[in-house]
Amino acid sequence: MKRKITLKQIARELEVSISTVSKALSGSKEISEDTTQKIQAFAKLYNYRPNNIALSLKNRKTKTIGILIPEIVHHFFSTVIFGIERVANKRGYNVIVGLSNESFTKEIINMEMLANGSIDGFILSISKETLLKQDYHHFHATINQGMPIVMFDRVVSEVDCDKVIVDDFNGAVKAVNMLINKGCENIALLTTMDYVSVGRLRTQGYLEALERNNIEPNSDLILKINDSLNSADHLEFLENEINKFFELNPNIDGVFAVNELYAITAMKVAKKIGLKIPEDIQVIGFTDGVLSKHATPTLTTVSQHGQRIGEQAANLLIDRLESEDVEPDSFIVNSNPKSDFIKLVIETEIIERESTK
Amino acid sequence: MKRKITLKQIARELEVSISTVSKALSGSKEISEDTTQKIQAFAKLYNYRPNNIALSLKNRKTKTIGILIPEIVHHFFSTVIFGIERVANKRGYNVIVGLSNESFTKEIINMEMLANGSIDGFILSISKETLLKQDYHHFHATINQGMPIVMFDRVVSEVDCDKVIVDDFNGAVKAVNMLINKGCENIALLTTMDYVSVGRLRTQGYLEALERNNIEPNSDLILKINDSLNSADHLEFLENEINKFFELNPNIDGVFAVNELYAITAMKVAKKIGLKIPEDIQVIGFTDGVLSKHATPTLTTVSQHGQRIGEQAANLLIDRLESEDVEPDSFIVNSNPKSDFIKLVIETEIIERESTK
DNA sequence: TATCAACACGAAAACGTTTTCGTTAAGAAT
DNA sequence: ATTCTTAACGAAAACGTTTTCGTGTTGATA
Known part of the structure; x- marks a missing residue:
């Protein structure tokens, strides 16, 4: 002892x-x-x-980076963390994670806890509630205190910082294009309420693909699902919604879903009402998670490369942290005060499986 | 700025x-x-x-706990982290996570990084490689330095510390019992090589349930799968193994799998060779993850309550941390040097879904 | 008028490092 | 015999707190 x-x-x-x-x-x-x-x-x-703590105090840097995400029991966020941890570890940093649970208040509390010396910088994805409120003062506050932030996936133009985002728009375009090329004529869109930017972008991509192929968008074929209830009965609600939707629109021969769950559920409902996949109806989902790989039939998806997102975000943050060491020496004061920030767009990739022809 | x-x-x-x-x-x-x-x-x-760092240095405690797990892109571990974070936050602690990636060396490196003042205690699950090597000196070393450890799920009797484990044995017994009660007469076991304790316990539970029901175990009905290759082609390998297994044993009418993936894959293979679930063959899997809820048919599982495990582990650790503050005052020196440690067993629960009658 | 308690505040140590700036002694140079 | 290097080490500050122990001032008491 x-x-x-x-x-x-x-x-x-x-x-x-x-x-x-x-x-x-x-x-x-x-x-x-x-x-x-x-x-x-x-x-x-x-x-x-x-002793690390003594070193941190002396050097005024902790060599740890804070991750703040809406939820952790989520394949995409897990892979991002994995990516972050990988490069962080390689470059001599630790990671400390906080969860906002999609709550505005918890996001703020967590940031305040970590911003008081515990970490050197943040990598975060904004909570839904914050996006709804459009209140970003806590981000501005931490940035103003000299603590860099890198946002990923759920970002917002109102905050000036480095960002790593998925090319949601083009990912959606690619997916819908593929459905069209594979012969679909009535392509449905399964999406969420669009206060979360990524949902909006994927919807726009859907419309863009239709337009490029001279297909008149039909609002009947767009199902916006209220995802505010994240509980257990959400699943049943979802199935019912999609079921009604399919019965109202029997002509649907292709489905593009903005997330994995919607896609899987669509397949389940389709099978239940006697449709064959991919013969009668083809399905593509956004987000390549575990469900897609193991569904029957396996699901064609738009992969977001969560791990790569995490790696890039970590590199961006650490680069900035370590360049700051030199900054005081440099004569360039505030050159390019805004455009200095980097916005990395990670290309998506379509992974073809059995749910498309 | x-x-x-x-x-x-x-x-x-x-x-x-x-x-x-x-x-x-x-x-x-x-x-x-x-x-x-x-x-x-x-x-x-x-x-x-x-400033948190200054406080940590002064108080000789950081109010953060270190989590060390084999992988993070894994539903069970995610839920455990979620549970830990929940009570940690509630009790004023932060969590910092390290990943061993099932590697002995990374486990050691991570522990050394964190043990030098960054955290007050560990919550961890042992990596496969460490279990194989049976080298636990790093655990003993950190414990000797006065840093408490709480192990969960993958634990080992050689290390004296608090533990939170799943009742793997009884969970398996319950599952196999249920299959028997639902009329299965030839129940197969899909398991791993048994150097990981949990796999061994689940196998023992399977055997115990058979014995209790006076069923002679048949070694032909036990398939041990080499899970050392965790790559992409692992899935194909798995399918082939199970396929061969089913063809060799056409009398199988029940399957108990020690994890979700094996169960799902078994269902997939069964469907492929024309078996109806649950009419011809019933399936129960250990670990209640996303796959189980969304498979077709949905999978009956043994839930391990990952979140509760995390919560209990966190409470155990924090209780010990905060009781240590008083310890120096107490006259009881080394009373119960060993039996002092708590081993919590979290009961499993069977979640019935469509894969059983 | 000398003593005393109460009040309001400051100095300094401690936590464990790193680093700058002495300081001492020995040997070389003048 | 005096000055000057150099080698080898120690003292102290700094990072930002909290806390213990003074210390000076005031007003009251003897």
């Missing part, structure tokens, strides 16, 4: 000063070979490791 | 001492009402928040 050993204890034990110990351990040539060897041996014996 | 304000700055600005500011902000009655008001107003105006 021995506590971790400190420089002071080594110093006392070896009857030298703390400074000597510190220098010896870092291999400074200010210290004679004899004492250096003695100190290093002693330190190794007692498995000395510098 | 103003940095966060500190006590020192407030003190200088208001021409008082740092101690006065500190006391005023904590509402000490040592300070006159006048100055207290003035200082608090100023602090509020500049949005003063004490």
